[in-house]
Amino acid sequence: MTLTNELSAIPSTKAARVADTVREMIRDGRLIAGDPLPSTRALAAELGVARGTVVTAYEQLDGEGYIETRHGRASRVAVSLVGEREPGHAEVRAPQEQRGASRVSLVPGLPRISAISTKEWRAAWRWAASRPLLDAFPDRLGEEALRVQIARQLGFSRGFAPAVGDVIVTTGTSDSISVLVEAMGAGCRVAVETPGYRSGQKAAVSAGATLVPIGVDDEGLLLDELVAGHRRARIDVVMVTPSHQYPLGGVMPLATRQRLLAWAAAEDVLVVEDDYDSEFRHTGAPLPALAAIDSAGVVAHIGSFSKMLNPQLRTGYLVTPPHGVVADRLRAVRDARGAAVAVPVQDAVARLLATGAVRRHIARMRRDYAHKRELVQRMLSGIRGVHVGALAGGLHAVVTWDGAANGAGSGPDLVTRLEAQGVEVAALEDYAVDGAHPAADGIVLGYGHVSATALGAALEVIVRELRGPGAP
Numbered sequence: 001m002t003l004t005n006e007l008s009a010i011p012s013t014k015a016a017r018v019a020d021t022v023r024e025m026i027r028d029g030r031l032i033a034g035d036p037l038p039s040t041r042a043l044a045a046e047l048g049v050a051r052g053t054v055v056t057a058y059e060q061l062d063g064e065g066y067i068e069t070r071h072g073r074a075s076r077v078a079v080s081l082v083g084e085r086e087p088g089h090a091e092v093r094a095p096q097e098q099r100g101a102s103r104v105s106l107v108p109g110l111p112r113i114s115a116i117s118t119k120e121w122r123a124a125w126r127w128a129a130s131r132p133l134l135d136a137f138p139d140r141l142g143e144e145a146l147r148v149q150i151a152r153q154l155g156f157s158r159g160f161a162p163a164v165g166d167v168i169v170t171t172g173t174s175d176s177i178s179v180l181v182e183a184m185g186a187g188c189r190v191a192v193e194t195p196g197y198r199s200g201q202k203a204a205v206s207a208g209a210t211l212v213p214i215g216v217d218d219e220g221l222l223l224d225e226l227v228a229g230h231r232r233a234r235i236d237v238v239m240v241t242p243s244h245q246y247p248l249g250g251v252m253p254l255a256t257r258q259r260l261l262a263w264a265a266a267e268d269v270l271v272v273e274d275d276y277d278s279e280f281r282h283t284g285a286p287l288p289a290l291a292a293i294d295s296a297g298v299v300a301h302i303g304s305f306s307k308m309l310n311p312q313l314r315t316g317y318l319v320t321p322p323h324g325v326v327a328d329r330l331r332a333v334r335d336a337r338g339a340a341v342a343v344p345v346q347d348a349v350a351r352l353l354a355t356g357a358v359r360r361h362i363a364r365m366r367r368d369y370a371h372k373r374e375l376v377q378r379m380l381s382g383i384r385g386v387h388v389g390a391l392a393g394g395l396h397a398v399v400t401w402d403g404a405a406n407g408a409g410s411g412p413d414l415v416t417r418l419e420a421q422g423v424e425v426a427a428l429e430d431y432a433v434d435g436a437h438p439a440a441d442g443i444v445l446g447y448g449h450v451s452a453t454a455l456g457a458a459l460e461v462i463v464r465e466l467r468g469p470g471a472p
Contacts, residue, residue: 065453103424104454104457108445113309121352137339141168141335143346149350151167171314174200181237184209192211192239195433195439196247196431201433220256221245238260240274243393246277247398247428251287257293261293282370282391289301301318313349379460383467390444408441411429418443418465423462
């Protein structure tokens with residue numbers, strides 16, 4: 001029986017029913033690895049349903065690893081598909097999952113790199129390669145074409161459009177932080193969130209900063225603790241992740257953002273906004289970036305294309321405050337260091353932005369990540385003493401537990417047991433800065449880069465370990 005005939009027999013036109021039928025045909029062998037699928041337009045016409053219904057079904061199946069979709073090419077049954085069990089039980093191994101037998105890495109930090117349109121990706125690099133070769137040194141602040149596109153993207157997605165002259169191209173968040181600390185001077189005191197982004201904190205220390213750990217709660221950085229710490233000893237810089245606190249996932253309310261900016265302006269403190277994961281918000285309307293409501297010019301805004309596109313690009317950006325000594329110092333440091341990113345890479349990224357490929361990719365990935373988020377939430381909910389957080393946005397989840405309520409043990413203990421069973425995650429305590437703010441027992445797991453079927457298989461292992469020995 002053909003796919004069209006099989007689907008025509010089902011009574012519902014919902015995308016979920018289409019996806020269910022394709023899965024069943026793959027599991028029972030009627031569709032095998034590499035088989036082409038009808039185009040979304042052709043299948044929708046055959047079934048008499050809206051094309052969007054089929055598009056949604058194909059996107060879900062692609063996210064689960066059952067099929068492979070590429071812009072401009074026929075969708076096919078995934079050649080990497082192994083096993084014949086339901087989603088959450090079957091296993092599809094992407095390249096990062098093939099390091100060992102049945103090994104699945106859920107270490108946070110990776111997006112689904114392979115999902116970007118191959119046609120648009122290659123076109124951008126062909127365009128970059130076609131650019132004329134110039135007898136000149138690269139712009140030390142970054143190629144103007146890329147800085148123009150970054151400014152436009154921020155205006156589109158984050159509510160503020162900086163002047164092109166205020167945009168500096170960097171190799172990513174850590175490089176931006178290093179430039180900022182050097183501009184502020186060796187020995188500057190930098191307030192950081194704990195638990196927080198350890199790579200960025202290490203970059204600050206390497207550049208000569210002294211860290212001042214500040215605790216966080218469900219709404220991000222504890223502002224009262226920051227103010228009290230400043231009274232004891234002056235703080236020069238505060239680094240925050242207000243859109244999605246890393247790793248706990250708190251979102252700083254608008255009123256707190258306004259208080260932070262007012263305090264920083266009054267105390268002459270630089271606020272460094274790490275706009276981590278702002279592109280991927282799953283619940284609620286996104287709040288404006290700090291830089292969008294900064295009337296006093298105290299915010300330096302940093303971001304990268306690592307989660308948006310590919311960490312291998314090593315491309316990010318730093319938006320200086322719109323005026324003042326700090327902005328001049330930042331440009332001077334970048335000028336002294338020289339250009340950070342190869343010009344062909346900058347040209348390719350600029351092309352991906354200019355053609356809308358980045359926005360289209362983000363839109364597709366939001367749907368894919370939202371599906372995996374729901375899988376994480378569904379499989380880990382209802383376990384006694386266990387809380388699942390950081391799911392309002394981004395590509396990871398934080399799982400914490402009350403040690404007295406189950407047999408999970410400490411975070412590092414659970415990480416070790418999971419590793420022995422082929423599942424890699426990170427311990428929450430690894431993100432703590434010092435003993436003054438001890439992290440709860442917990443783990444951090446990334447779900448963006450793995451197929452939903454591989455994620456489901458790994459989650460089954462995690463659930464079993466969280467329930468403890470002898471639990472049903």
